[in-house]
Amino acid sequence: MQQKRPGRGNDQKRPLDAVKGQGREVRPRLQNKTDGEKETVKSQGDRLRCMCYSNSIVDNCGKGTFLKLKETLRLLNLHYLSLVKEEFLGYTFPIAATMLLSGEYEDSVDDLLEVVYTGQGGNDLVFNYRQVKDQDMHLGNLALKSLKLVGFTYIKSVKVAENVILPQSTADHGCNCKRICTNRRSCSCAKRNGSDFPYVRPRRGGGRLIEAKDVVFECGPSCKCGPGCTNRTSQQGLKYQLEVFRTKDKGWALRSLDFIPSGAPVSEYTGVLRRTDELDNVYENDFIFEIDCWHTMNEIGMREKRLCNVSVSTSDLVGMTNNEEESEREPEYCIDAGVYGNVARFINHSCEPNLFVQCVLSSHHDVRLARVVLFAADDIPPMQELTYDYGYELDSVVGPDGKIKKMRCICGTGDCRKRLY
Numbered sequence: 540m541q542q543k544r545p546g547r548g549n550d551q552k553r554p555l556d557a558v559k560g561q562g563r564e565v566r567p568r569l570q571n572k573t574d575g576e577k578e579t580v581k582s583q584g585d586r587l588r589c590m591c592y593s594n595s596i597v598d599n600c601g602k603g604t605f606l607k608l609k610e611t612l613r614l615l616n617l618h619y620l621s622l623v624k625e626e627f628l629g630y631t632f633p634i635a636a637t638m639l640l641s642g643e644y645e646d647s648v649d650d651l652l653e654v655v656y657t658g659q660g661g662n663d664l665v666f667n668y669r670q671v672k673d674q675d676m677h678l679g680n681l682a683l684k685s686l687k688l689v690g691f692t693y694i695k696s697v698k699v700a701e702n703v704i705l706p707q708s709t710a711d712h713g714c715n716c717k718r719i720c721t722n723r724r725s726c727s728c729a730k731r732n733g734s735d736f737p738y739v740r741p742r743r744g745g746g747r748l749i750e751a752k753d754v755v756f757e758c759g760p761s762c763k764c765g766p767g768c769t770n771r772t773s774q775q776g777l778k779y780q781l782e783v784f785r786t787k788d789k790g791w792a793l794r795s796l797d798f799i800p801s802g803a804p805v806s807e808y809t810g811v812l813r814r815t816d817e818l819d820n821v822y823e824n825d826f827i828f829e830i831d832c833w834h835t836m837n838e839i840g841m842r843e844k845r846l847c848n849v850s851v852s853t854s855d856l857v858g859m860t861n862n863e864e865e866s867e868r869e870p871e872y873c874i875d876a877g878v879y880g881n882v883a884r885f886i887n888h889s890c891e892p893n894l895f896v897q898c899v900l901s902s903h904h905d906v907r908l909a910r911v912v913l914f915a916a917d918d919i920p921p922m923q924e925l926t927y928d929y930g931y932e933l934d935s936v937v938g939p940d941g942k943i944k945k946m947r948c949i950c951g952t953g954d955c956r957k958r959l960y
């Protein structure tokens with residue numbers, strides 16, 4: 540039996556009643572090497588990668604400034620940790636709360652949006668700053684280790700595996716509108732969405748999805764409209780300042796520092812677009828998202844169709860099958876965010892989520908390879924954990940021993956189903 544992985548599941552039970560933000564996030568990567576009792580971090584090659592808040596980073600500052608800042612931040616950290624002692628009960632200290640870039644490592648790279656953090660120590664500070672030995676697992680490196688960070692590389696858009704061929708965008712996929720699509724009668728992309736635009740118009744505070752749909756057809760590379768077209772909303776990157784934070788019992792999680800209005804796109808789920816059958820014997824990857832758009836549209840398994848009054852014309856779609864046996868099979872493709880991914884990989888499950896999953900087609904019309912985008916299901920106040928319903932079918936997850944695996948859900952909501960799978 541194949542392992543069922545998160546897909547759109549039951550989140551479509553939450554219709555968007557009425558559809559009523561630039562951020563970067565901190566996520567360092569640490570690759571530990573065990574060398575007998577002593578752990579080391581190889582500085583060169585095994586790089587630590589992170590996305591950072593600009594105000595957490597002081598780059599290339601003079602040595603005096605650097606030391607002063609370091610001390611200030613050390614005190615701030617101590618103060619901060621004493622305030623949040625409760626929250627960090629059970630943690631091994633030190634905990635990395637801030638990361639400083641000193642510009643004193645030969646392999647430091649900072650291209651403004653993305654910083655490659657190369658750890659602490661092992662460089663020749665007196666002579667030429669070159670890396671002369673492996674870094675030890677102490678000081679800042681130890682602080683990162685205590686957060687049990689697992690290595691992954693941040694990618695803003697999906698990476699396609701070598702054996703997956705993404706259909707080319709052709710002229711008949713595109714509309715002929717100029718600059719911004721506004722006429723729902725003449726825009727061919729609007730027509731595919733049931734002769735209307737899926738997003739609220741710009742003059743009404745655009746960029747929010749009006750209702751959850753089986754699939755949203757956005758404008759893409761073959762369209763004549765420009766990048767600012769509202770019908771490209773989910774392609775416009777992160778709008779809200781998102782923060783990866785540590786929970787007491789669910790590991791890492793995601794929240795927003797900004798208010799997010801209902802219907803706003805929060806993040807695409809990025810990772811490597813793979814064939815699902817390649818992952819049949821993979822049991823230790825919690826970051827696989829099955830693209831089950833077609834299955835949801837056809838209520839296959841326990842999936843429920845979207846509550847929308849416009850059905851998608853199948854002539855606009857490719858990748859479907861009329862063969863019952865084939866259609867009952869598990870989704871053919873998935874997004875694997877185990878090694879490459881973005882903030883979305885940190886979003887936990889909730890039985891009463893504040894996000895929902897929306898399949899979006901923009902550069903092609905193959906539903907099996909649709910983009911997976913998370914939208915706000917409600918108005919979400921700042922600092923509230925962001926969650927979606929993983930939609931696992933109970934008893935569908937099997938371990939390497941062939942036995943059904945069960946996982947307790949600890950979302951803590953009133954309607955909690957008590958089991959994740």
Ligand SMILES: C[S@@+](CC[C@H](N)C(=O)[O-])C[C@H]1O[C@@H](n2cnc3c(N)ncnc32)[C@H](O)[C@@H]1O
Pocket residue numbers: 789790791792825826884885886887888889947948949950959
């Ligand atoms: C995609 S990851 C989410 C981020 C994860 N918390 C982390 O630390 O990287 C999914 C994993 O998070 C945990 N998780 C998420 N939601 C949960 C929930 N409601 N109850 C229990 N565990 C949950 C489970 O271990 C699950 O396999």
